[in-house]
Amino acid sequence: MNSICEQPAMLNSDDWQDMEPLLSVQNLSKFYAPGKGCGNVSFDLYPGEVLGIVGESGSGKSTLLNSLSARLVPDEGHVIYRSEQFGELDLYQGEESLRRQLMRSEWGIVHQHPRDGLRMNVSAGANIGERLMAVGERHYSEIRQRAIEWLQAVEIDASRIDDRPSQFSGGMQQRLQIARNLVTHPRLIFMDEPTGGLDVSVQARLLDLLRNLVAQLGLSVIIVTHDLAVARLLAHRLMVMRRGEVVETGLTDQVLDDPQHPYTQLLVSSILQN
């Protein structure tokens, strides 16, 4: 379970030419007030691709993420998702029940604060099992076995399966949230500042774990972060946002090492070097 940075591995890179996008976003806009929200965003996300959305607080990153992941109805635009179960879907044209079903099965959402993504008063095992039951798994022993496997995959001792998340450290809670999301083998994960609230030492471990899981499972990920080091480590491609607009987009290392837009240059040059 180890790896290095430089460039996140692309799974199935041989197939790059034949693939259809998993998610196509067309002219998506959602504004709360002028300049607050996100406007006119378009992009394609391909299977196995990790897209990082970076920018300062208030730049519209989270609004965009919420609009993409069916949690916030946009003012305009389309989000087309190619579902394994339902075929091609125009998300906000369909039934809400369909979106909810996607969220429980083909999608995962990792929140910045684990308490937003976990049920704090039920056991770790139940937190993982709940998602399995939501997709129809009924056998208790099978659910418990899968829960144990996933605890181990995120480096939590299996003996903690009956403990509640409230008895876990912040880093463990975050790893449990990831396990809960991955147990149903989602194809697309949305992450909002997944390392945001963690100590630097805990962050490194989580990043290494995430990076490996994403590569091994061939997940597509959209990750919002204001931490450019996190973006460099995890994302194949970056989208830089400012005041609700995408100002620059491209290969992660190209955007960070040779930024073109004044705002991206400012963002990159503001990092302290050590």
Next chain:
Amino acid sequence: MTTMIDVRGVEKSFTLHNQGGASFSVLERAQLQVASAECVVLHGQSGAGKSTLLKALYANYAVDGGSIELRDGKQMVDITTALPRRILALRERTVGYVSQFLRVIPRVPTLEVVMQPLLDLGVERAVCQAKAEDLLSRLNVPQRLWSLSPSTFSGGEQQRVNIARGFIVDYPILLLDEPTASLDASNRKVVVQLINEAKARGAAIVGIFHDEDVREAVADRLVDIRAL
């Protein structure tokens, strides 16, 4: 001879928007063709644009004009217009880049750092490990360090770990950005051997080397960067 790298009319300037919009041109109508089994050494003063060209060949820098084609099997791919995931796929198996600097995630052991690019290609773990151990031994990285993260190593040790990582995959195209800077004579010799072995198996190599002995030992051609 097969053309592996074909650079035509490349323009590159930098504009520093946050420093009064200062703009300077670094590459003007740059041309460069490199064949397989050939090692081209870029030459020129500091600031002449050697590193800029090398980084553009890896699509790490964006160019303002011209084309940069790299051979991927039977195809030539223009990396100035290719999609990001096309470039990432090229970097996985076709073009390698070795700089002086190692970037690591804390807590990842040296052996894993070196093996990773080959593992990512789906090569069997035992094969990757054997090759990584061989490279680390040849580059005189003591075996007792292999299980440790290189984040605490000396600069020279990190550099040699990085070289081992850069040579773990037999890339058809290799870009070398001063990989021998600050290495001692015996380790420089190892790097020269690695480069010549890569050349012998048909790799096209573009490098920047400040040590004259290295340059003479590997270069088939010196290319003056101002004359590009």
